[in-house]
Amino acid sequence: MNTEPDEIAVVGAGLAGCLLACFLARRGHRVALYERRPDPRTGRVERGRSINLALSERGLDALRRIGLDGQVMADALPMRGRMIHPVAGEPQFQPYSAAGDRAINSISRGALNNALLSAADALPGVRTAFDHRLVGLDPATGEMTFETPQGKVTAAAPVVLGADGAGSAVRGQLLAYGVLGESLDFLDYGYKELTIPPLGGDFALDPAALHIWPRGTSMMIALPNPDRSFTCTLFWPTHGTASFASLTSPAAIERHFATHYPDLVPLAPNLVDDYQHNPVGVLGTVRCAPWQAHRVCLLGDAAHAIVPFYGQGANCAFEDVVELDRCLDERGEDWAAALPLFQARRQANAEAIARMALANFVEMRDKVASPVFQARRRVEHALERALPGRYVSQYELVSFSTTPYSDVRRRVRRQHRALGTVAAGAAALLAGAVGAAVTRGRRR
């Protein structure tokens, strides 16, 4: 294979890999973008593979830097809050922000990937190689082996950046060479997608909300698509009662949905077919260290895949790219200095959002339906209005700012401590007042 000696290799033309190719090419680097799949712009779509995703401020910030935000946002569907669907009764809307004006955006994953790929392709110095599955990598020399329809080919690069997703082959090679350790924590839950088609040519549900059916130990969510359909995602236990494994026959599937998701049934005519034919995806957290060894570095899901319950995996992967770009700036294009700096700056942030995402699963599937949780959210929004900029909710900081994730956790803990002090002070004052009243009562 023909490779240029100074060509940086990016493995994986997914969301992070394509964005990275754009950033690197803008810095004047030559980039080879290797992807195991055929060119996705040729039209083949995998069934049931996370069709849409929620893009928020961190992802948008990255897209703005390469001037792609306008194009991507043209088809975005802003969702200003959660619509909670109880088993019985009317859905309730819970706004994301105090003023109800801030929104996360439902975006087609395929359209976003294609937009990034075309943007990368259009830049001078970017070469794309589809149908190239990385199967071998020597981290010390940068020599790579790919399986292609024509057989195995090799290539070499001075720097290899692994943006090949949660099951990263680049990470696997670093592991095989003994230069990296990893831990994979899978949930006992999987996910499966279903479709709500348009109803009479329009959205069957309110498209300005992310819909949630919280059911205690499991849940379903639905995000709108530009074609006026919704993609629902079931997050259910993989095994045990009321799990993907236990629910297989058409009659049992129909019964289960009629009992637990009754308002979905009339809206989803292909429910049983979708359920029976769409795959169950796995959910887990990938942790590894170091992210960087010799001339190889991981980023995006390859370095730190997280569970999807905060809608931040892609946003976080985009932030990685922005940070790597910043590190190259600060270290004057010296990769040997920039890569360790990148890891040092991003690792704690990846861990922080991994933990928040896991915690958000409990919030979404269970707490959002509780009156106590709803009252707490109202108090939080009241505090945000009363103390603008001084009290900011965790959701707001994660989704509507670029505050580093680890600072978000610290700040939220600080706010809670301060509120605890205020509450304790108020309680003490109240106790004092009650005590005085009791004493006065006794004297009378």
Ligand SMILES: Cc1cc2nc3c(=O)[nH]c(=O)nc-3n(C[C@H](O)[C@H](O)[C@H](O)COP(=O)(O)OP(=O)(O)OC[C@H]3O[C@@H](n4cnc5c(N)ncnc54)[C@H](O)[C@@H]3O)c2cc1C
């Ligand atoms: C159900 C679900 C819902 C989600 N919802 C959201 C959301 O709302 N918001 C959000 O921000 N994130 C969401 N995410 C997370 C998001 O999808 C990921 O964080 C994001 O795709 C990571 O991007 P990436 O480029 O690192 O990896 P990927 O998008 O997985 O891209 C990896 C690329 O590498 C290629 N590749 C893999 N192996 C090889 C190989 N050996 N050789 C060459 N190429 C290879 C793959 O084909 C792919 O193109 C969700 C995830 C799931 C599962």
